[in-house]
Amino acid sequence: MKLTRRAFLKRGGLALVSVGAVPLWGPSFLQQLVFAAGPTRATSGRKVLVCIFQRGALDGLSMVVPYGDPHYYEARSDIAIAQPTQSAGPSGVIDLDGFFGFHPNMAALLPMYRSGHLALIQACGSPSASRSHFDAQDFMECGVVDDKSTRTGWLNRALLECPEDRAKLTPFRAVSMTAMLPRTLQGDQEALAIADLKEFGVGAGAAGFAPGPVTTGAASGFEGMYETAVGDLLHGTGKEAFDAIGMLHSADPTKYKPENGASYPNSEFGRALLQIAQMIKANIGVEVAFAEVGGWDTHANQGGATGQLANRFTDFSHSLAALYQDLGDRMNDVVVLTMSEFGRTVRQNGNRGTDHGHATCFTVMGGPVRGGRVYGRWPGLAREQLFEGRDLMLTTDYRDVFAELAQNHLGARDVNRIFPNHRVNPGNYHGLLA
């Protein structure tokens, strides 16, 4: 019974398939580890896309505040962020362009915006009318709208469309800093889920991590068993595991020190981005990295300039700012994209929170980004301008953002193959990249 890549796709698209197939990466990937030890500065020109999912539906109107729209203040008497006036002081928005302003706790990203390396896309998201977190996240991760027949993730399919130099491919081409592989990375392209780099080894533990090949008796025993378990779903995953362990051991993650004064928040998200930076710098072949950050489902007491949501923005912006600083000139090859499944109601609900809405705000950060501006047509917040009379209207289809980055940053050949049932029109691209 031959397990083909296609069969895998149908069975949920898990991890690596190598039964009866040519190995997806050559032995030469090990040679690259030589570079990992040295203080190389560039990422050898390899383009990297870091995708961040803000799970729970981000209130884009609080992150990038349309303070110039009077309806914003009418709809949110308790939770609006004040206009950037003298009297508002530090609790007012930070003006960006005379109409939009950052939430005060997004200040850490202001330097990136001002230097033109951070673009904001307001009123962006999925045309799906679903207000289910789970459906909407699934749709967005799959790169579809209201289609449940597509089982693989768009990011996974994007990599399949990208030129691959077999000799340079490594098990770290697509990594997710999560315990479970997210839908967006499931598919034919092998992908790794790593919750914590330090624990990534057999018999490694917190203390026993040492650079070099895996040599303990137990580890080689495990390796042998999975190597020979041909035909089992677990076979490919096991093989991949041991290849990856070998590489990471050589890169020695325990000795990592962030550069350029970068300081990551001691949060789950901060640690995830730190480890992404670490892998990018180790030159172990990362092309796509994924991380997620939760806590955006602010149905009650979301707060204004301070409070629950404000604290999420602090963690979010400081983590991203640290990644940017830490990577230094490596950011020339890196684009960071943040997304959320949908936005929140324009009007606050009975609990000083917001319910599930429609469009939200995406961000794109990196050296190649044409930032320093808020992209997307502003649909307005008057009742008749709202989606279904209650939510921010959508003016940028998220697939046009994904497609632009896949095509112009990662170099995907046919973006239409990444987004089934959707005709990508490059005329809709915002021109996010220089």
Added chain:
Amino acid sequence: MAAQRNNYGGPVLNPIAMDTSRSIHRADMLVVLCAAFALAAAPQPTTDNPPLTDREKIIHVLDRLGYGPRPGDVERIAKMGLDRYLDQQLHPERIDDSELESDLAKFDILKMDETGLFQTFRDDQEAQRQRQREQAAAAKAGQSETNTASVGVLSASNQKPAQPPPRREGPRRSFLAVAELQNAKIISAVESPRQFYEVLVDFWGNHFNIDVRKGPCRVLKVADDRDVIRAHVFGRFRDLLEASAKSPAMLHYLDNFQNAAARVLSPNEIRRRQQQLAQSGAAVPAQPAQAAGTPSQPQTVGGINENYAREIMELHTLGVDGGYTQKDVQEVARCFTGWTVDPQSGEFRFTPRRHDNGEKTVLGHDIPANGGINDGEMVLDILASHPSTARFIATKLCRRFVADDPPPALVDRVANVFLQTGGDLRQVYQAIIYSPEFFSRQAFRAKIKSPFEFAVSAVRATGGKIVSDDFLPVDKRLGIEAGATFGRGMDRIASARRKSLNIEIIEMGEPLFAYQAPTGYTEDSRKWVNTGALIARMNFALALAEHKIVDVSVTPSDLIHGADIDKPGLVLDQLNAAILQGEMSAPTRATLEKQLTGNDGGNASTVNPAELTALVLGSPEFQRH
């Protein structure tokens, strides 16, 4: 492979179903017979798909309807008869579990009622506020040292002063509640003779998922687990659904406790509220500007919150394709207005004042005006008896107990039983368990264990015992400040580099009672397969066999039954029998034999039983059930 998967061959009439029908009452028998008739067309077993042997059936039952065999279980069930065992498992009240009960007696918080639980939460909150006040005072005293935070060098908890908070004397009880709950679940899964019951509790607890990291859920989930899930898994679905709808933990988790019809406040109420705000201090943001600026404007409170209304249909009953609209979500939310939690006692309360008394229409049913609490009860009736619910629950149960791609014919039959019996869950389970699909070759060892199933089955297979300890470590990844809260215990773990079973399960990706999204963990076991998780499993196997899990006692040398450790082949035979019931594949065996002989440069000498046990536990075979 896909074609074979859907081809659920099996004996046309299952001998077990026949034998057992005598001991179950008439309605049950009807269901079993209905199921049997539907099988007339089921394909016969072929040479590729030979029927399961009696021994395999026992292993299958122990694996799927429990957390795997303990030493001697297979023989014990063979002796008593599988039909009798199954009948007992379907009536857990007939199984003595006093031993487990005494093992759980030490968990004080688990015995508290809702009011007591809620009080621990409030006490801890008050203590925290007190600490914050003290810290604020301390920060004020040392004002000169504070400086404005610079970009990029702020900690996540930037609201707190720079100096570390003063060390607390002990764990906060509301957090200990989580530790007790998690550990009680682990101990029960390992030790309970009511194995099927424990698996069902896991299934339904996951179906009605609640994340303990959300507010008072960390205490209220204790009552939910005991009074909602455990009390109803063998009852009617309608009762389980109602218990969940009225569960304070669920009311908090999905926000319905705040779901209220919008109404205008009376001047008296406004005054009272302002007084309350002033009294409660820092917890509520004061809004002097607004209060002063709009004195004559009417103030409204409340407003519907759709969260629970959506999830009860999408995740608890109909399923996302179950045929409801956004309008239905809003109408159901209106029906559940006023279903809330008493702010003093923490118990469920219906508050007529908060209820929307207008007419509603839910899934085509008219709900007349002024129904009060009956509006919500009618919604529960409509949802619990809806064909989409029958199908959704049947599919999910079949996915859990039979196969990741559940056989459609089985799902049809089980959904039918659900509808015909008014959602009698015991009969629904019987329709699955006594089906040929359940006992088919295709279902045997076809699923990958979840991390929790893997961990518990490993402890059981090795005859491991949970040993009591004087602390209950809770992981900081649960949003619980481990270092400060669980000081001594966590220090000890860190220094000894030993972890608890609970923390091992967290690290393998399945923190108990702590899945953020209301979906709960997936029942599609293939989703658990990924590289990082597999490595974590191998590490768990090593930790377990090498006594590095602080609250588990195992003796690998017992497993080899005195086999001569100078004879690796014999040791391997014993471990294969003990842990894999002799199901070790030829390639695995060859690898392990090579491993054994290769250790000392080809010189087969003494075997390390612990390492070999770890290898068997981490083998591909043991990941399946």
